[in-house]
Amino acid sequence: MPSERVLRAIAGVLALAGIGVATYITVVEAGGSAPQCLAGGHGCETVANSHYSHLAGVNVAVFGIVGYVLLVGSALAGGDVARIAGFAIALVGFGFSAYLTYLELFVIDAICQWCVASAVLMTLLLVVNALRALDYVGSELMNPPVRTDEL
Amino acid sequence: MDRRQARQITSGVVFLAVCAIAVLIVVSQAGGGSGGDTDLEDVDLVRQQLRGIPQRGTVLGDPKADVKFVEYGDLQCPICKDFSVQEAPGLIAQVVRRGTASYDFRPWTVIGPSPHTQSTLAAKAALAASQQDHYWNYVELFYRNQGAEESGYVTEPFLTAIAKGAGVTDIARWNRDRHSKRWDELLSRTDSEAASLDFAGTPSFLVEGPAGRRTLTVPTLDDIEGAIREVE
Numbered sequence: 177m178p179s180e181r182v183l184r185a186i187a188g189v190l191a192l193a194g195i196g197v198a199t200y201i202t203v204v205e206a207g208g209s210a211p212q213c214l215a216g217g218h219g220c221e222t223v224a225n226s227h228y229s230h231l232a233g234v235n236v237a238v239f240g241i242v243g244y245v246l247l248v249g250s251a252l253a254g255g256d257v258a259r260i261a262g263f264a265i266a267l268v269g270f271g272f273s274a275y276l277t278y279l280e281l282f283v284i285d286a287i288c289q290w291c292v293a294s295a296v297l298m299t300l301l302l303v304v305n306a307l308r309a310l311d312y313v314g315s316e317l318m319n320p321p322v323r324t325d326e327l
Numbered sequence: 328m329d330r331r332q333a334r335q336i337t338s339g340v341v342f343l344a345v346c347a348i349a350v351l352i353v354v355s356q357a358g359g360g361s362g363g364d365t366d367l368e369d370v371d372l373v374r375q376q377l378r379g380i381p382q383r384g385t386v387l388g389d390p391k392a393d394v395k396f397v398e399y400g401d402l403q404c405p406i407c408k409d410f411s412v413q414e415a416p417g418l419i420a421q422v423v424r425r426g427t428a429s430y431d432f433r434p435w436t437v438i439g440p441s442p443h444t445q446s447t448l449a450a451k452a453a454l455a456a457s458q459q460d461h462y463w464n465y466v467e468l469f470y471r472n473q474g475a476e477e478s479g480y481v482t483e484p485f486l487t488a489i490a491k492g493a494g495v496t497d498i499a500r501w502n503r504d505r506h507s508k509r510w511d512e513l514l515s516r517t518d519s520e521a522a523s524l525d526f527a528g529t530p531s532f533l534v535e536g537p538a539g540r541r542t543l544t545v546p547t548l549d550d551i552e553g554a555i556r557e558v559e
Contacts, residue, residue: 228483231355256333264340271348275355286483286502313333 180315183308187262187301188251191244194297198240201290205235211290219280223288228279236276240294243269247301256313263309266302273298364480365488369471374494376416377463380424385454387423387430387463394428394536394555399435399521400529402449402469403476406545407530411470417548428534428555432466433517437529438476445481450514452486455504456495464493534558 178186201224204211211220223229229236243265250262273295280287383390396418400407415430423430434450436443449469456465469489474480487498495501524533524542532543534551536558543550 228355231351236355260333260336260340263337264344267341267344268347268351271344272351275348275352309337313337314329 177307177311180308180312183304183312184251187304187308188248190297190301190304191247191251194244194294194301195241195248197290197294197297198237198244201237202235202241205229205237211288213289215289219286220288220290223280223286223291228276236272239272240269243298247305250305259305259309259313262305263302266298266305269298270302364472364474365484367468367472367488367492370468370492373464373467373471373492376419376467380419380463382457382460382463384457385431385433385462387419387432388428389426390429392426392429394534394559395431396422396428396551396555397431397433397533397535399433399517399524399526399531399533401436401438401443401446402434402453402466403438403446403473403481404529405473405476408470408473410530410545411467414546414548414551415467418551421548422552422555428536432463433520434514435517435521435526435529435531436514445477445479447514448486449481451505451507451510452490452501454510454513455501455507456490456493458504459495459497459501461490461493461495465489465495468493 201211205224211224213220231239246265247262247269250258250265273291276291277295280291377387380387381389398407398410400410419430422428434446434453436446436450438446453462453465453469456462472485472489474485490498490501521531524531526542527544530545532546532551534541534543534554534557536555538558541554541558543554546554
């Protein structure tokens with residue numbers, strides 16, 4: 177099992193990559209155009225034009241940025257609150273990404289590579305944060321910090 | 328925090344996370360437009376109305392007919408819908424089907440703030456159906472299922488449902504064709520034509536024949552037949 181330090185580093189890197197993807201989609205959409213699919217095709221444009229690309233009038237990518245920023249924060253912070261919060265945020269992000277992927281496949285009939293990239297990142301973040309929560313919540317109690325006066 | 332407490336908190340967190348996902352999904356679904364519905368009406372009626380009449384591009388009927396009847400309409404326009412439902416069936420049955428005139432529907436996107444996003448989406452979806460000779464089925468079925476203008480009903484599911492109901496068989500190709508740059512040129516050209524004809528709104532009509540041309544605004548079938556006789 178990787179150490180918590182390694183898990184936090186991985187989570188931080190993944191969340192930063194997620195911020196990059198979500199920011200790209202948000203900036204392009206704010207400029208009045210649609211994200212470009214790197215492999216060609218118009219899936220990204222079709223998905224961006226779909227009403228599902230907005231939640232209560234706000235681009236879902238903005239919610240993505242907020243989620244990834246919180247995940248970076250949970251990766252940087254130590255302690256049980258950060259571990260559980262990281263897991264909770266990643267779980268919500270994963271669930272909503274799964275729903276959006278379902279919409280792409282079965283409702284919109286188009287795939288946006290950027291959305292898929294974000295869904296993959298969120299899935300990996302859920303795995304990493306779940307491992308961190310399962311293995312390290314309460315670990316301070318079981319392995320209390322060594323007091324210098326005990327040495 | 329001990330292990331037991333941690334498990335209890337984690338269970339609570341999972342429950343809250345599932346609730347949050349459910350709320351997000353409900354809000355997302357509620358963001359759909361009001362109006363147009365993917366549970367389509369009049370699919371068979373439109374099919375019967377157009378059955379056996381040739382379609383080529385945006386033109387219904389014999390493209391070599393002496394008289395050309397051209398409509399400049401916006402798929403979101405409710406008055407265009409009224410014309411489509413009340414006058415067009417008679418026009419198609421009595422004039423177009425008999426070969427007296429061809430009927431060209433040119434999408435003139437005017438509704439909503441520029442660049443008329445919803446009307447343009449609808450127009451391009453119809454034009455893409457022309458690549459599979461189902462443009463007219465698309466236009467007529469769209470009107471029969473039209474929602475309130477600019478209400479947000481022109482969504483991917485709605486456009487796709489219309490395509491399927493209109494008989495577009497290759498949906499993947501239709502999706503690709505919708506993004507063709509040629510439609511931007513065509514829409515821009517239609518806009519220029521309408522301006523040069525001094526049309527002020529949708530629907531507007533042009534009747535062209537060997538004896539000249541007439542322009543009409545929201546005509547009845549009698550008006551159209553009268554104009555056709557004048558230009559024949």
